[in-house]
Amino acid sequence: MDCTLFRRSAGLLAGAGALALAAGAADAASLVKDCGKDGKYVIGFSQANNAEPYRQHVNDELTAAAAKVPQFSLQIADGAGNVNTQTSQMDNFITQKVDLILISPFEAAPLTPVVARAVKAGIPVIELDRRSLGEPGKDYTAFIGGDNFKIAQEAGKYVAGTLLPDGGEVAVLEGLPSSTPAVERLNGFKDGVKANAKIEVVAEQAADWLPDKAQTAFAAMLQAHPNIKAVYASNDMMAAGARLAAKGAGKKDGDIKILGTDGLPGPAGGIRAVAEGEWSATFTYPTGGPEAIDMAKAILIDCAEKVPTVVTVATTAITPDNAKAMMGK
The missing domain is CATH 3.40.50.2300 (Response regulator)
Known part of the structure; x- marks a missing residue:
């Protein structure tokens, strides 16, 4: 998969440089x-x-x-x-x-x-x-x-084609539903995983961008659907919460494919989490x-x-x- 999803087009801002x-x-x-x-x-x-x-x-x-x-x-x-x-x-x-x-x-x-x-x-x-x-x-x-829809759509396609080519159950942790990125990312991911008919979205719940709410929500999801193989979190904080829930359910890193969005730098960021094998992917915003x-x-x-x-x-x-x-x- 080409890691760069979008590139800027040349659009001049009257002496302020190119914008896209x-x-x-x-x-x-x-x-x-x-x-x-x-x-x-x-x-x-x-x-x-x-x-x-x-x-x-x-x-x-x-x-x-x-x-x-x-x-x-x-x-x-x-x-x-x-x-x-x-x-x-x-x-x-x-x-x-x-x-x-x-x-x-x-x-x-x-x-x-x-x-x-x-x-x-x-x-x-x-x-x-x-x-x-x-x-x-x-x-x-x-x-x-x-483009929040396309970011999440690409995350869905990555799950469908690379992480779970044989299919399986997946879950989504949505951000604050009254914010536009949350809605666009939820819909984009669900559209992306359609590329693989063997993938089923069995649970989706809003966690309002918060790690503690994500941990609680994903723990409940795993109780109801213990065979979940991947979870898409609409931001990195919720992905961190999802990992804690997976650990609490006795899962090892990699047992459940965790995907975030933000790709923040630093010791608490998503880039490190992917580099150290805690998550499967995140998408910079x-x-x-x-x-x-x-x-x-x-x-x-x-x-x-x-x-x-x-x-x-x-x-x-x-x-x-x-x-x-x-x-x-």
């Missing part, structure tokens, strides 16, 4: 009037939940990218996994009249109205990783993130932070009249074939 897979262009009306190389600009980022390791990884990459632009000041607000908190923080950004807003909506529907208020106030809004219910280029400026800052530069510094409305960041499959090499990157 543009699905259209936002109207000039959605971009700022006050811009230029001599200005100083405040960017507000409403993060879904800093407590999640992936979210902290996003914050780190955004901070590093913004630090390279002297004109930018980045403010990160922690939504703490609460839509009311995140809504209030967004309203505060609007009141402060920040120059541009980034947001990763904790849940899609509840955050849609405040995104609309920001746009009505004339502030460009870039949604990062997670979407509201609006349409990029129309209801907000742009979306930057991975790049933060989109550098791309978001590039787009902010195009809007605020280069005075771009158009930007791509959708930018799809690349992902890589982390398998035993490349995990050790990826650990040092």
